[in-house]
Every structure is written in structure tokens, then in C-alpha cells.
Amino acid sequence: MGTMRMPPVVFLGPSAPASDILSILPNAIIRPPARRGDLYASRILRHEFFLILDGAFGNVLSISPREVVDVVQDGAVVVGASSMGALRAADCFPAGVHGAGIIFRLFKARVISAEDEVAVLYREDRPFPALTEPLINMRIALRRATREGLLGASEAEEIISAAQSLHFTLRTWPSAYQKAGRHLAGEMLDFLNGIDTKRSDAVLAAGKVLKLLEVGRGSFRPSRSPQLFGLSSDGRERSPVALSGADRQQIEAEFIEWLCCSGRAHSRLDNEINWVNGELTVPTSSVWNILSGSGELEADLMRFDIFRRAVSEARRCGLRPGIEDLRQAERQLAKAHGVGSWNELLICKGSSSSYAKRLGIHRTELALTKCLRRTFLFVKGRSTKPREVLLWHPK
Known part of the structure; x- marks a missing residue:
């Protein structure tokens, strides 16, 4: 008897009913929305094909880019679409993750970037349809x-x-x-x-998995190790590869500044950060060690890369943020820093301090990314478009 292939594993929640997926992949194993470690666990059981549609977040650890990359580098095939799957596919496509659908393409093109774009409220016992609209x-x-x-x-x-x-x-x-x-x-x-893009993307992604199953694994990159990643010695502790070849020294100061201004650094870096004449002065080695121990370093590196690419694209296109773009940026930053308003944030940081000045610059850059997203979702007939954007035409 020939070697039997393990059935594909599909992480599914409110994006589509299970019947939609099983009509295309009748042997698929349907799992709840992916959590941290779920992909590792299925790979250890020697599953080879994975479709990530939905993922848990908030009160549980979400599936990380590192986990997805590890499984792909171990020789498995991962397809992402619709919700958390689209986000992780956009994060990790340079590592060989497959994406499908409109939402994946928008994340990949950096027209959208926040997890909030796909977040919904749903019942775990009856996930589809969702109780709110993404x-x-x-x-x-x-x-x-x-x-x-x-x-x-x-x-x-x-x-x-x-x-x-x-x-x-x-x-x-x-x-x-x-x-x-x-x-x-x-x-x-x-x-x-009547327009449910998450559901239609899920169906499209299931079809992509079916095609990959039919093609077989001959065209895919082999595992880096003859063993499963869970048994190999060089699995999860590899250095981040999120910045397209840039080394740590090139992006270190700018990355830490972005963490501080965006509110992602939280209180754990407060004692390490100093601002002198508008410049960040920080013992980067100690800060880097703190970040490396957080378990989210690679995800933050990818978010930083997406952010600065979006800012660069907006400037290339000659965009200027509007008043509403600036207000949205102010609200987002105030929330990220745990205060009630932008003015309160400036007061907390010292309105005339170097930190506050850098926050003002970051607010403008964040507003630029929102202007870019708004412009290319709602304005027709523009001759200038972001690089790498895959045009989509809903019917």
C-alpha cells in the first residue's frame, strides 16, 4: 500500500459555515479558530496541509508569525484567507505561505493592516454567522x-x-x-x-487547498530538517527575518522609537528610554533582550515594516492626511497608550518634551497610512496606485 496522506486541517470559526469547506474538502478536519500552538500540535501529528481562516485573539494568545513560518519551513503547506488567516498569510508570504482572496491581497498590499479589520463577535457553539459585521x-x-x-x-x-x-x-x-x-x-x-467577502474568500481558499492537494508536494520546498520541527534542534529560536534583509543595527533605533510612539512598548521599556534633543537615547542591547523575551518580537518587527512601507507609499503618491485621518490617528494612539484623549497623552508625556514632539511626528505618519487606505478603497479613477497592489473588482 502507498503512503496515505493525512487530511488537511482547517481552522474555522465565523468566516464561513463548515458545510462550505467540506463541500470542497470532504475529508478535511475542521478545528476551532487557531490559537498559539495549534499549528505546532497538528504538524507534530504529521499533517501536511493547513488552511487558516479564523484565529482566536484577545483573552488568549493568537497564532504567531513565527509558528506559521516554522511549520512551512518544516515542509508543510499553509494557506491563509478571510480573517486571521489572511493576516498571517500577508505577514509570512515571503516564507512560502499561500494566500487567497481579496482580504489577503489588501493586507499584503498594506491597504489595511489592523487585526480590528477582521474581528467579530460570535458564539463558540454556533460560530456562523457572526453576531457583528467585520x-x-x-x-x-x-x-x-x-x-x-x-x-x-x-x-x-x-x-x-x-x-x-x-x-x-x-x-x-x-x-x-x-x-x-x-x-x-x-x-x-x-x-x-448579501456581500460577505470573508465567506467568499474562505471558499476560494478551500479551492486553492484542493488544487495544492491534487498537485502534490513535489513542487514545494522540502523540510529544512529530516525530522519534524518539534523534534529538531533549530526550530523556534531562529532570529527574526521580518525586515526583508535589513540587519538589527540598521533598524534598531527606529524600531524601538516606533514601539514607544505607537504604544506597543508598554511600561516594560519606560525605565530604559531616554529622549535627548528629539533623539532616542537607549541602551539598545538591554532593550532588545527585553523585547526578545516577550514572545512577540517578530510580530512587532513585521508590523513595523508594514507601517514604514505604508508611510513611504503614501508619500510617494503625494498624499496628505485629512482632518479625520489625524483624528483617527490621535484616537488610536491615545487608546494604545491607555489614556482618554490625544491632549491627555501629550500632557502625560510633557507637551514640550522631545517625546511629545516625536509623538506628533508619529501621529502624522499614522494618519498618512489611514489616508492611503481610505484613498485606495473609495476613490475611483486615480492614475497613481500603490506598488504591488493587486487590483480587485467585486462584482
Whole structure:
């Protein structure tokens, strides 16, 4: 008898009903949304094909880019789409992770970057359909509505801005329209509810896995080790490879400054950071050791790389952030730093201090990324477009 292939493992939650996936991959093993370590555990059991659609976050550790890269480098095939899967596929595609669908392409092109874009509230015992609407579904549905002439671009932007200000557990079409001060007609609600990009991307990704299964593993990169990663000696402790070849010395100071200004550094670095004449003065070796011990260094490196590429792209395109872009950036930074408002954040950091000045620069850069995302989701007919963007045309 020939060697039997283990069935593909699909991490699925509110993005699509299990029946959609099983109609394409009837032998698939359906697992709940992926948590930290789930991919490792399945790989140790010698599964070779993985489809990540949904992932847990918040009160549990989410699946990390390092885990995904380790499994791919061990010789497995990983496809990501729809929700957390799209985010991790965009993070890790240079390592050989496959992505599928509109949401993956938008993350990969850096038009969107926040996990909040795909976050929803759902029941664990009955995950589909979700109890709230993912922000990215709302963006795409409203853009399609503008193309159909059902509403204007300015109205769509108002509704998206209102939805973005809501916590994801409260984000529904009625609540977004109410927050924006707009009337939601029944016909429009039916139209918007009929567009479920996360679900259609999940189906597309399942089809991609089926094709990869049919092709076999001959065209894929072999494992770095004859053993499973869980038994090998060089698995999870490799250095980060998130910055396209840049070494640590090249990006160290800028990366730590971004961590501080974005609020991702939290209180654990407060005693290590000094600002002199607007410049960051920090014993980088000790800070790097602290970050390396956090378990999230590689994910932060990837977020930093995406951020600075988006800023560079916005500047290349000659974009200027609007008032609402700046306000959104201020709200995001205030929340990240654990204060109630932008003014309160400046007061906490000393409004005339070097740190506060750098925060102001970071606010403008963050607003640029929001301007880039807004521009290329809602403005038609632009001759300038971000590099590497894969054009998508919802029908």
C-alpha cells in the first residue's frame, strides 16, 4: 500500500459555515479558530496541509508569525484567507505561505493592516454567522454600493468612519448607520448583507487547498530538517527575518522609537528610554533582550515594516492626511497608550518634551497610512496606485 496522506486541517470559526469547506474538502478536519500552538500540535501529528481562516485573539494568545513560518519551513503547506488567516498569510508570504482572496491581497498590499479589520463577535457553539459585521466586509460592501450608484463616496466614508469608532463587538450595519446619523433602508440592508467577502474568500481558499492537494508536494520546498520541527534542534529560536534583509543595527533605533510612539512598548521599556534633543537615547542591547523575551518580537518587527512601507507609499503618491485621518490617528494612539484623549497623552508625556514632539511626528505618519487606505478603497479613477497592489473588482 502507498503512503496515505493525512487530511488537511482547517481552522474555522465565523468566516464561513463548515458545510462550505467540506463541500470542497470532504475529508478535511475542521478545528476551532487557531490559537498559539495549534499549528505546532497538528504538524507534530504529521499533517501536511493547513488552511487558516479564523484565529482566536484577545483573552488568549493568537497564532504567531513565527509558528506559521516554522511549520512551512518544516515542509508543510499553509494557506491563509478571510480573517486571521489572511493576516498571517500577508505577514509570512515571503516564507512560502499561500494566500487567497481579496482580504489577503489588501493586507499584503498594506491597504489595511489592523487585526480590528477582521474581528467579530460570535458564539463558540454556533460560530456562523457572526453576531457583528467585520470592518473589512463593510468597506468592500460600501465600495460596491458606490459603484452601483446606491450611495455616494462621501456617505460611504462617513459610515465607515462611524463603524471604525465602534468596538468590534458592537459593529453592525444598523449601529454604524445610526452612529453616522444616516437612515438605513431595508433594501440597502439586504444589499449590504448579501456581500460577505470573508465567506467568499474562505471558499476560494478551500479551492486553492484542493488544487495544492491534487498537485502534490513535489513542487514545494522540502523540510529544512529530516525530522519534524518539534523534534529538531533549530526550530523556534531562529532570529527574526521580518525586515526583508535589513540587519538589527540598521533598524534598531527606529524600531524601538516606533514601539514607544505607537504604544506597543508598554511600561516594560519606560525605565530604559531616554529622549535627548528629539533623539532616542537607549541602551539598545538591554532593550532588545527585553523585547526578545516577550514572545512577540517578530510580530512587532513585521508590523513595523508594514507601517514604514505604508508611510513611504503614501508619500510617494503625494498624499496628505485629512482632518479625520489625524483624528483617527490621535484616537488610536491615545487608546494604545491607555489614556482618554490625544491632549491627555501629550500632557502625560510633557507637551514640550522631545517625546511629545516625536509623538506628533508619529501621529502624522499614522494618519498618512489611514489616508492611503481610505484613498485606495473609495476613490475611483486615480492614475497613481500603490506598488504591488493587486487590483480587485467585486462584482
